[in-house]
Amino acid sequence: MNAPVKIETTLKDWETDQEVRWCPGCGDYAILKAVQRTLPQLGSDPANTVFISGIGCSSRFPYYIESYGFHTIHGRAPAVATGVKLANPDLDVWLVTGDGDGLSIGGNHMMHVLRRNVNMQIMLFNNEIYGLTKGQYSPTSREGTRTPTSPIGSVDHPANPCAFALGSGARFVGRGIDVSKNLPDVLKAAHAHQGAAFVEIFQNCIVYNKDVFDAFAAPKGAEGQQLWLADGEPMLFDKGEKGLAFDAENLHFTVVDVVDGDWQAAGVRVHNVKNRVMAHLLAELPFGAFPMPLGVLYDDPAPTYESAVIAEREASVSGKEPNLAKLLSGGQTWTVDGTAADPV
Amino acid sequence: MATQAPPASNTPLTETPDAIVVRFAGDSGDGMQLTGGQFTLSTALAGNDLATFPDFPAEIRAPQGTLFGVSAFQINFGSRQINTAGDAPDVLVAMNPAALKVNLPALKPGGLVIVDTGEFTKRNLDKAKYDANPLDDDTLAPFDVLAFDISARTLEAVEPFGLGKKDGLRCKNMWTLGLALWMFDRPRQPLHDWLNKKFAKAPDIAAANIAALDAGHAYGETAELSGPLKQVNLPPVPSDPGLYRTITGAEAISLGLVAGGQLAELPLFFGGYPITPASAILHHLARLKEFGVTTFQAEDEIAAVCAAIGASYAGQLGVTSSSGPGIALKTEALGLGIMTELPLVVVNSQRGGPSTGLPTKTEQSDLYQAVYGRNGDAPMPVIAARSPGDAFEVAIEACRMAVKYMTPVMLLTDGYIANAAEPWKVPDPDGFEPFPAKFLTEPRGEVLEPYKRNENGSRPWIKPGTPGMMHRIGGIEKDATTGNISYDPANHQLMTDTRRDKIANIPVPDQEVAFGKTTGKLAVVGWGSTYGPIKQAVRRSIDKGCSVSHIHIRHIWPLPKNLGELLSGFDRVLVPEMNTGQLKTVLRDQLLVEAESLTKTSGQPFQIAELEEAICAYFDGVPGNEGGEVRANEQQLPSPVESE
Numbered sequence: 010m011n012a013p014v015k016i017e018t019t020l021k022d023w024e025t026d027q028e029v030r031w032c033p034g035c036g037d038y039a040i041l042k043a044v045q046r047t048l049p050q051l052g053s054d055p056a057n058t059v060f061i062s063g064i065g066c067s068s069r070f071p072y073y074i075e076s077y078g079f080h081t082i083h084g085r086a087p088a089v090a091t092g093v094k095l096a097n098p099d100l101d102v103w104l105v106t107g108d109g110d111g112l113s114i115g116g117n118h119m120m121h122v123l124r125r126n127v128n129m130q131i132m133l134f135n136n137e138i139y140g141l142t143k144g145q146y147s148p149t150s151r152e153g154t155r156t157p158t159s160p161i162g163s164v165d166h167p168a169n170p171c172a173f174a175l176g177s178g179a180r181f182v183g184r185g186i187d188v189s190k191n192l193p194d195v196l197k198a199a200h201a202h203q204g205a206a207f208v209e210i211f212q213n214c215i216v217y218n219k220d221v222f223d224a225f226a227a228p229k230g231a232e233g234q235q236l237w238l239a240d241g242e243p244m245l246f247d248k249g250e251k252g253l254a255f256d257a258e259n260l261h262f263t264v265v266d267v268v269d270g271d272w273q274a275a276g277v278r279v280h281n282v283k284n285r286v287m288a289h290l291l292a293e294l295p296f297g298a299f300p301m302p303l304g305v306l307y308d309d310p311a312p313t314y315e316s317a318v319i320a321e322r323e324a325s326v327s328g329k330e331p332n333l334a335k336l337l338s339g340g341q342t343w344t345v346d347g348t349a350a351d352p353v
Numbered sequence: 354m355a356t357q358a359p360p361a362s363n364t365p366l367t368e369t370p371d372a373i374v375v376r377f378a379g380d381s382g383d384g385m386q387l388t389g390g391q392f393t394l395s396t397a398l399a400g401n402d403l404a405t406f407p408d409f410p411a412e413i414r415a416p417q418g419t420l421f422g423v424s425a426f427q428i429n430f431g432s433r434q435i436n437t438a439g440d441a442p443d444v445l446v447a448m449n450p451a452a453l454k455v456n457l458p459a460l461k462p463g464g465l466v467i468v469d470t471g472e473f474t475k476r477n478l479d480k481a482k483y484d485a486n487p488l489d490d491d492t493l494a495p496f497d498v499l500a501f502d503i504s505a506r507t508l509e510a511v512e513p514f515g516l517g518k519k520d521g522l523r524c525k526n527m528w529t530l531g532l533a534l535w536m537f538d539r540p541r542q543p544l545h546d547w548l549n550k551k552f553a554k555a556p557d558i559a560a561a562n563i564a565a566l567d568a569g570h571a572y573g574e575t576a577e578l579s580g581p582l583k584q585v586n587l588p589p590v591p592s593d594p595g596l597y598r599t600i601t602g603a604e605a606i607s608l609g610l611v612a613g614g615q616l617a618e619l620p621l622f623f624g625g626y627p628i629t630p631a632s633a634i635l636h637h638l639a640r641l642k643e644f645g646v647t648t649f650q651a652e653d654e655i656a657a658v659c660a661a662i663g664a665s666y667a668g669q670l671g672v673t674s675s676s677g678p679g680i681a682l683k684t685e686a687l688g689l690g691i692m693t694e695l696p697l698v699v700v701n702s703q704r705g706g707p708s709t710g711l712p713t714k715t716e717q718s719d720l721y722q723a724v725y726g727r728n729g730d731a732p733m734p735v736i737a738a739r740s741p742g743d744a745f746e747v748a749i750e751a752c753r754m755a756v757k758y759m760t761p762v763m764l765l766t767d768g769y770i771a772n773a774a775e776p777w778k779v780p781d782p783d784g785f786e787p788f789p790a791k792f793l794t795e796p797r798g799e800v801l802e803p804y805k806r807n808e809n810g811s812r813p814w815i816k817p818g819t820p821g822m823m824h825r826i827g828g829i830e831k832d833a834t835t836g837n838i839s840y841d842p843a844n845h846q847l848m849t850d851t852r853r854d855k856i857a858n859i860p861v862p863d864q865e866v867a868f869g870k871t872t873g874k875l876a877v878v879g880w881g882s883t884y885g886p887i888k889q890a891v892r893r894s895i896d897k898g899c900s901v902s903h904i905h906i907r908h909i910w911p912l913p914k915n916l917g918e919l920l921s922g923f924d925r926v927l928v929p930e931m932n933t934g935q936l937k938t939v940l941r942d943q944l945l946v947e948a949e950s951l952t953k954t955s956g957q958p959f960q961i962a963e964l965e966e967a968i969c970a971y972f973d974g975v976p977g978n979e980g981g982e983v984r985a986n987e988q989q990l991p992s993p994v995e996s997e
Contacts, residue, residue, distance in 0.1 A: 055823050056818060061663075071827070072827075077817035077823050077824070077825075078823075078824075080828060081828065082828055085656070087656075090663060091651075091656070092649070093663040093817070095649060095664060096647075096663065097667040120652075321642075322642045326642050326643040334782050334783075341394055341398065342597060343397065
């Protein structure tokens, strides 16, 4: 694979002439802007960038980014993207999906793109609802969610996208919020990661699941409810007055008060993005008793799928000439000379 | 089967016939497919023409000795052209009571049955549901019988190599093969070489197998002195001079896809998911990486086709393959391929259906699925292979159409073609017409128009990574030139018509008559693997004075433009198919022709005799065909599955 050539672009260069058709106020607008802001900072080349999506509100995304784009079918974007990367590993692929597309109909493909570790950025817009089909509960909807298909409240247990990703073998797991100013940093970290980088983005569906994340996403009181993780930094929140300590005996986190900024005295743990066990605990940290962990939960690269496929191909073809005539006449052959057959 | 079958009163092996049918049958663990495969090779090396029919259970190792665990391999070979694996065997090798029970009804009266008495124990007879030992009563009276203890003789032969009884008995198939080699006067050296190579890491096993093979061969001479066994030497078939090999349909398709990729000057991307009987193509291609082939074993059928579409989008030739149930799963993605107008080759190795159906048996029942089976008006070309060798050309043709017309193409083959072997004259690749793919790298006007078509009705292929050509495609209806999302009613009408016409107007070669005259009383129209039996049945009927011709269709969608006119030259049209009449429906729909059906869905290929009988029924009163009767020795015999 060639090293990507960085080129200079502006946010405008990444806008298409297509009218954006999300509902006014949809969180998708904020994510679109965050991505269009991030791409110039990454030095991305629109000609070398491909946005691939499935079906749903989120999956209209490629139409609004001035790069190559493929709006595929429901749930199958990871499979299409895998074919794209195997055919041309130099392309910079962004996958756009949602909680229904990526975890319900496409859960299988999501699992396999993660465990194979195909090099791409995967943005899963989680709004805990089916938007485009008008508001049915999704695999991430909380129990009791009232929708047209669950008029007295849903009884399904919700899936946790980050825990699913880790369980599938993802080597990068991050979390962001549509309107958060930190979202570009999470996307940049995902882009820097070589391999499948999974980012769950809490996205506000203002029509069918309005403000469902307000408990931690609302600007007011956010500091007390959002734990922004940084590698090598203590896990502090609420203006540094609280932190997460680890109860080694019972193998869980506890919230501790930090007095006068002395987080070490309070036993606050330092975040290590390569600690897979901690990443699991952070992904499953129950919100309410704990803040919502955001940022990069886990980042520990491993060889990518396409590099392994290429290496295997190079090893198996070395010294072999692609001779079609020889291939066709392979195996045991005989020649017919005139009317009699002579074994050879 | 023989053009002129030997008279029923004669035992086939007492005189030298021009073709012989041998069926090896045993337990699915007895190595019958291996025995058959090696016997096929030795037959090919002897210069005989041949056709084979492997018939095995879906279970990998069904319980030993049971009726449903019987695996068989039939080969028809001769000193003349062979088109089918033969109706009824002349020789049946039955390795146990179950194999005898399942296969005996197929054996030709007066045929030779070779049985291993060592396996005719009370226990095995019970498992085969024999009340009495058929070797002791008159069950085998209509046949010549060679019954002896193959198991014991094998153990004797391998005794010096210190194998235990279990491992020793595993050499039984080689002992049997040795006997078969003697019967047909074949050299043993190629088998010795093969065994030494196969067991290079276990020289003792190789030596034991060779000893078993040699012992079986030596036994032949002894048996000839006192029993019904006669050595038969079939002279080689006169054929076109050239280099030959044996090939199965799965191999031929794999090689055709590789050749297609080379001719298109594109790397080949093959997305597959294991399924019987299609997996063999994935197996073959996985070993051909030096030809620019990437194989991807996906997590499911859907991912396999989607990855292939992704690869085509990125500029490779995407191919996916499956059998009916898997094709059903891929169907939504085929719609995406049709909508985004990307090249894609889809191979369907058909099997018995519906649902899981008969995974290891053959059928042609996915024609509706191929032609009509997608949501929306979603046309794609459909072509069908008629034999293992033909599958090579058809695979190249599928690649050509996909690239030239920017469309998914469905290639229909079936379990019979996939597994059956036939001699194949190795083609010279220099004779193939290249069809290099072209990518659009610059806008053709002031603006980029990804859906503006060329003279073939094809949109341009634009690879991501091309500077200045960024655009978006997808499954939503798109504007006829810009490719942007369009919900405009007139545009959808235009695009639907355009997609239909693009496929309908693909030029396909004029339909020719496979055998017989271009006009007459009856046209027998087939497609796919029925080619061999139809051709032979038509040939025999013509010999009897019937005015009948064989027409075999490769291009099912779109149909050849001249087909309607060609069929109008016949009074009646008969369509034999291994389904309930699917091509018949397409012909009636497209040509308003009164096509009549002859259908069979037993999981077994048509026999020549049953087709001949159906043809003859149209010709009562033709001299030599009084009452449309079929000669006694060629009447349809129950197939193994039906008799079970």
